[in-house]
Amino acid sequence: MxxxxxxxxxxxxxxxxxxxxxxxxxxxxxxxxxxxxxxxxxxxxxxxxxxxxxxxxxxxxxxxxxxxxxxxxxxxxxxxxxxxxxxxxxxxxxxxxxxxxxxxxxxxxxxxxxxxxxxxxxxxxxxxFLDRETRLQLFPKRTEGEAVTRFVTVMQGCDNFCSYCIVPHVRGREVSRPSAEILDEVRHLAGTGVREITLIGQNVNSYGHKEGGEISFAELLARVNAVEGIERIRFTTSHPKDLSDELIDAFGYLEKLCRHLHLPVQCGSDRLLREMNRGYGREQYLRKVTRLKGICPDIRLTSDIIVGFPGETEEDFEQTMELMAQVRYADVFSFLYSARPGTAAADLPDETPAAVKQQRFDRLLSLQEEISRDTWAADIGKVLPVLVEGESKQGKGQIFGRTTWNRIVNFEGDSSMIGKVVPVRITKSFRNSQLGSIQEPGARSR
Ligand code: SF4
Known part of the structure; x- marks a missing residue:
C-alpha cells in the first residue's frame, strides 16, 4: 500500500x-x-x-x-x-x-x-457539527515547535452572521478554549524554540465572551506576554465591534505585542455596514482607530474591503475611498463582492453593472497601492528589529524575517541568526517585501 x-x-x-x-x-x-x-x-x-x-x-x-x-x-x-x-x-x-x-x-x-x-x-x-463540550476537547494543539513562529488557536466559529459571510454556516458557533490550556501550549512552544505566537480565531477578540468566568482577550494577551522565551505576539482576525478599550490600551503597555493590527472595515458607508450586519458604524470604527493611534502612534493597520456589495451607490463607494484615505492602511485586501449561497446577502437585489463594480475596484486598488507604496518606502534608511525566521527564497547567503509590522525583510546572513531579533537597515521596499542589511546592535536610523 x-x-x-x-x-x-x-x-x-x-x-x-x-x-x-x-x-x-x-x-x-x-x-x-x-x-x-x-x-x-x-x-x-x-x-x-x-x-x-x-x-x-x-x-x-x-x-x-x-x-x-x-x-x-x-x-x-x-x-x-x-x-x-x-x-x-x-x-x-x-x-x-x-x-x-x-x-x-x-x-x-x-x-x-x-x-x-x-x-x-x-x-x-x-x-x-459537534457539541460545545466535544469541540473543546478537540481544539487543535501544537506540541512541536520546529519553527520560530507558530499559530495558537484560541477560539473557533463565529456568531456574527455578517450578511455576506459563509463562515458561521460552515464553521459553527463561537467556542473559546480555556485560557489555562492556551498558556500551557504557549509555554511548551516557547520551550521548543518558538519565538513568535499568533493567537488565531475567526473572531479572536471576542475571546471568552460566551464562556462564563474566562478572562478577557486583553488579559489573555497579558499572560502570553509574561511567558519567558516568547519575543513577539500577534493576533488575528479581529472584529471592530469587539475591539474594546482594554484591548486598545494593551498596545500601549504590552512590549511583546507587535504594532500591527488587521482590522477589517469592509466599507465606509453606514448604510452598507448596516446591510452587511457588521454591528458598528463608520464613526465608531474611526473613533477606535484614533484611540489606537493615540495609544500606539506607529501602529500600522491593514484591512479587508468589499467592493460592489449589493446596492452600493457611487456615494457609498466614495465614503469607502475617503475612509481609506483617512486611515491610511498599510495594506488592504480588497474583494469584488460575490454572493455566497446560503447567506442573507445572496438574496439582495444587485443592479450595479459588473463594469461599474470593476471600475470602482480598480480605483480602490490604485489608491491603496499609492498609500502602501508611501508607507513601506518610509522605512528606507530605518534600522528595524527583525525576527529571523529562516533561509530566504532569494538565494544562497540570504535569510529573512519580519518587522513588527509583519513585513518580510530579506538580507544577507547565516542560519545561526534564525530565531533571533537582529537590527536591520531597510534599503529597498517592494510590493510585498523589503530588502535590508544587518547592522551592529545600537545602529541608528538615517
Ligand atoms: S466576516 Fe468575520 S465576523 Fe463576519 S460572519 Fe464572517 S467570520 Fe464572522
Missing amino acids: NKRFYLETFGCQMNVVDSERIVDLLQQIGYRQVETPEEAGLILLNTCSVRDKAERKVYGHLGRFKPLKDENPSLILGVGGCVAQQEGENLLKKLRYLDIVFGTHNVHKLPEMVQKVEQNRTRCRETE
Whole structure:
C-alpha cells in the first residue's frame, strides 16, 4: 500500500492550522507527506469557501486528479474544510471518484475514514457539527515547535452572521478554549524554540465572551506576554465591534505585542455596514482607530474591503475611498463582492453593472497601492528589529524575517541568526517585501 499523502490547503490561517493537524493525524497512521500528487497514495484538499466561486474551483481542482485515479484505482481522494462542510453528500454524488468528505468539525475522524477506505473501499462522509463540550476537547494543539513562529488557536466559529459571510454556516458557533490550556501550549512552544505566537480565531477578540468566568482577550494577551522565551505576539482576525478599550490600551503597555493590527472595515458607508450586519458604524470604527493611534502612534493597520456589495451607490463607494484615505492602511485586501449561497446577502437585489463594480475596484486598488507604496518606502534608511525566521527564497547567503509590522525583510546572513531579533537597515521596499542589511546592535536610523 502506498502510504504517502499529498495535501493542498486553500484559504485562511484557520485552514493552515487544520492542515497541520491533518499532517499530524496522518503521520500517526504511518503516512508520510510528499510534494507532488503523482507520488501519493492519498490526496487531500483542505478547502475554503469564503472567496469567489470556491465550490466551482474545488470541482476544477479535483478534476486534475481524476486521471491519476483512472490510472491507479487504489488512490484515495478526499476533500475537507468549508466546501466539504457546505456541499457534503453532493460532492460524493457528483464525483464518483471521490472517496472521503470531512467537514470542519470532523478533522479528528480522518484517520478512521482513511483506514475504512483502505480496508473496504467504502466511500465516507462526516460533516455533522459537534457539541460545545466535544469541540473543546478537540481544539487543535501544537506540541512541536520546529519553527520560530507558530499559530495558537484560541477560539473557533463565529456568531456574527455578517450578511455576506459563509463562515458561521460552515464553521459553527463561537467556542473559546480555556485560557489555562492556551498558556500551557504557549509555554511548551516557547520551550521548543518558538519565538513568535499568533493567537488565531475567526473572531479572536471576542475571546471568552460566551464562556462564563474566562478572562478577557486583553488579559489573555497579558499572560502570553509574561511567558519567558516568547519575543513577539500577534493576533488575528479581529472584529471592530469587539475591539474594546482594554484591548486598545494593551498596545500601549504590552512590549511583546507587535504594532500591527488587521482590522477589517469592509466599507465606509453606514448604510452598507448596516446591510452587511457588521454591528458598528463608520464613526465608531474611526473613533477606535484614533484611540489606537493615540495609544500606539506607529501602529500600522491593514484591512479587508468589499467592493460592489449589493446596492452600493457611487456615494457609498466614495465614503469607502475617503475612509481609506483617512486611515491610511498599510495594506488592504480588497474583494469584488460575490454572493455566497446560503447567506442573507445572496438574496439582495444587485443592479450595479459588473463594469461599474470593476471600475470602482480598480480605483480602490490604485489608491491603496499609492498609500502602501508611501508607507513601506518610509522605512528606507530605518534600522528595524527583525525576527529571523529562516533561509530566504532569494538565494544562497540570504535569510529573512519580519518587522513588527509583519513585513518580510530579506538580507544577507547565516542560519545561526534564525530565531533571533537582529537590527536591520531597510534599503529597498517592494510590493510585498523589503530588502535590508544587518547592522551592529545600537545602529541608528538615517
Ligand atoms: S465576523 Fe463576519 S466576516 Fe468575520 S467570520 Fe464572522 S460572519 Fe464572517
